[in-house]
Amino acid sequence: MSSVADRPLSSQAFERAKQLMPGGVNSPARAFGAVGGEPIFIEQAEGAYLIDVDGNRYLDYIGSWGPMILGHAYPPVIEALQHSIARGTSYGAPTPGENELAELIIELVPSVDKVRLVNSGTEATMSAIRLARGATGRDKILKFAGNYHGHVDSLLVAAGSAAATLAVPNSPGVTSGASTDTIVLEYNDAEALAAAFAQHGSEIAGVIFEPVCGNMGVVIPTTEFLTALRSLTREHGALLICDEVMTGFRLSPGGAQQLLGIEPDITTLGKIVGGGLPVGAYGGSAEIMGHILPEGKVFQAGTLSGNPLATAAGSTTLRTLRDNPPYERLEALTAQLEAGLNEAIQSTGVTANVARIGSMITLFFSEQPITDWSTAATCDIKRFAQYFWGMMDRGFYLPCSQYEAMFVSAAHTPEEIDATITAAREVLATL
Numbered sequence: 127m128s129s130v131a132d133r134p135l136s137s138q139a140f141e142r143a144k145q146l147m148p149g150g151v152n153s154p155a156r157a158f159g160a161v162g163g164e165p166i167f168i169e170q171a172e173g174a175y176l177i178d179v180d181g182n183r184y185l186d187y188i189g190s191w192g193p194m195i196l197g198h199a200y201p202p203v204i205e206a207l208q209h210s211i212a213r214g215t216s217y218g219a220p221t222p223g224e225n226e227l228a229e230l231i232i233e234l235v236p237s238v239d240k241v242r243l244v245n246s247g248t249e250a251t252m253s254a255i256r257l258a259r260g261a262t263g264r265d266k267i268l269k270f271a272g273n274y275h276g277h278v279d280s281l282l283v284a285a286g287s288a289a290a291t292l293a294v295p296n297s298p299g300v301t302s303g304a305s306t307d308t309i310v311l312e313y314n315d316a317e318a319l320a321a322a323f324a325q326h327g328s329e330i331a332g333v334i335f336e337p338v339c340g341n342m343g344v345v346i347p348t349t350e351f352l353t354a355l356r357s358l359t360r361e362h363g364a365l366l367i368c369d370e371v372m373t374g375f376r377l378s379p380g381g382a383q384q385l386l387g388i389e390p391d392i393t394t395l396g397k398i399v400g401g402g403l404p405v406g407a408y409g410g411s412a413e414i415m416g417h418i419l420p421e422g423k424v425f426q427a428g429t430l431s432g433n434p435l436a437t438a439a440g441s442t443t444l445r446t447l448r449d450n451p452p453y454e455r456l457e458a459l460t461a462q463l464e465a466g467l468n469e470a471i472q473s474t475g476v477t478a479n480v481a482r483i484g485s486m487i488t489l490f491f492s493e494q495p496i497t498d499w500s501t502a503a504t505c506d507i508k509r510f511a512q513y514f515w516g517m518m519d520r521g522f523y524l525p526c527s528q529y530e531a532m533f534v535s536a537a538h539t540p541e542e543i544d545a546t547i548t549a550a551r552e553v554l555a556t557l
């Protein structure tokens with residue numbers, strides 16, 4: 127196990143943080159709750175690396191939980207921010223920078239003709255389900271167990287990510303009133319979906335789903351499931367809400383919907399769209415987006431929405447992804463990691479398997495492939511914790527939960543992937 131004695135300044139900072147913030151953190155996902163030990167405190171990041179307050183360097187496989195697809199402190203993003211900051215940090219009035227980011231989103235994401243910028247993925251999904259309810263005049267929302275859509279009350283039901291990791295999939299504080307209109311089904315279960323529509327079809331405003339799930343580890347949808355989602359929502363007049371907060375601009379320039387041929391009514395975005403600054407977005411056809419105030423009557427607002435620094439970082443990132451697409455490189459690097467991890471599993475005889483799509487990858491400590499929350503729950507999370515600390519001690523920063531995706535960035539190199547595989551083989555051999 128890791129010895130925090132190696133990280134005395136992180137340990138001191140954490141002691142202080144615990145007196146100041148609940149659990150010493152501003153988001154439970156980073157609290158190391160499921161792996162034990164203490165979080166490390168970061169001083170700086172560059173390229174594919176994080177540097178902690180004790181001066182240790184880690185090869186980063188989190189990338190700020192997704193946004194840093196181009197690597198940390200990507201020079202064009204830093205320059206765009208420097209240029210923007212000299213002109214003031216927030217105006218609360220329209221800017222050309224908002225047009226630029228909106229144009230890029232509309233150009234890249236196939237199903238989006240009009241978009242609203244917000245400040246986080248949570249705001250995007252919260253607003254998207256309000257829009258679905260406002261546009262259809264219906265109340266019920268359908269979601270899938272182990273999918274995470276941020277900390278929206280009515281979506282914190284059977285939630286994935288930190289809610290699953292820390293065993294509070296249904297948070298206290300969410301009233302039965304707020305969750306009573308949420309229907310929860312297993313991911314990839316087309317039959318259950320058909321049954322739910324047969325029973326509640328005329329009451330369902332929308333179905334929200336992760337087009338590739340990253341919040342119970344990487345779980346890939348079946349074609350049958352994706353087809354059922356689109357045909358049943360169309361048949362029953364419900365809206366299909368594709369939550370691409372994690373997959374947007376990561377799996378392809380147009381996200382999972384472009385890669386997998388999904389045609390959603392509403393798309394939610396976050397993470398990469400802000401290039402490392404706080405941005406979320408939701409969009410769809412001009413007709414659906416026309417329900418939003420002041421064009422329509424569905425309320426949604428934000429003091430800092432469309433913030434000039436955030437749009438500068440987001441636009442620079444999306445422009446880079448469009449003009450110098452890193453997707454082939456990401457595919458090759460992550461396929462190399464997948465093959466190496468599979469070989470390490472075989473040579474050490476550890477019970478585990480790897481799921482990957484594009485630059486999203488998870489090593490599951492389970493004997494069966496993971497297809498939904500029921501199978502995800504079979505994972506040996508004690509083993510995951512041992513693996514996690516073995517990798518940390520060798521300088522590899524992985525998500526501190528079995529129920530999160532690892533992300534590879536364009537700043538990673540084949541040599542660094544090889545070093546990761548060597549370390550993983552060593553650690554797996556100790557389990």
Ligand SMILES: Cc1ncc(COP(=O)(O)O)c(C=O)c1O
Pocket residue numbers: 246247248249251274275276277336340341369370371372396397406
């Ligand atoms: C699919 C998905 N939706 C929504 C969210 C919420 O985004 P945020 O943390 O920016 O509120 C996340 C991640 O946190 C996510 O992975």
Ligand SMILES: NCC(=O)CCC(=O)O
Pocket residue numbers: 153154155156191192274287288340341530531
């Ligand atoms: N996959 C889950 C997240 O990205 C959430 C990160 C956070 O809330 O800190």
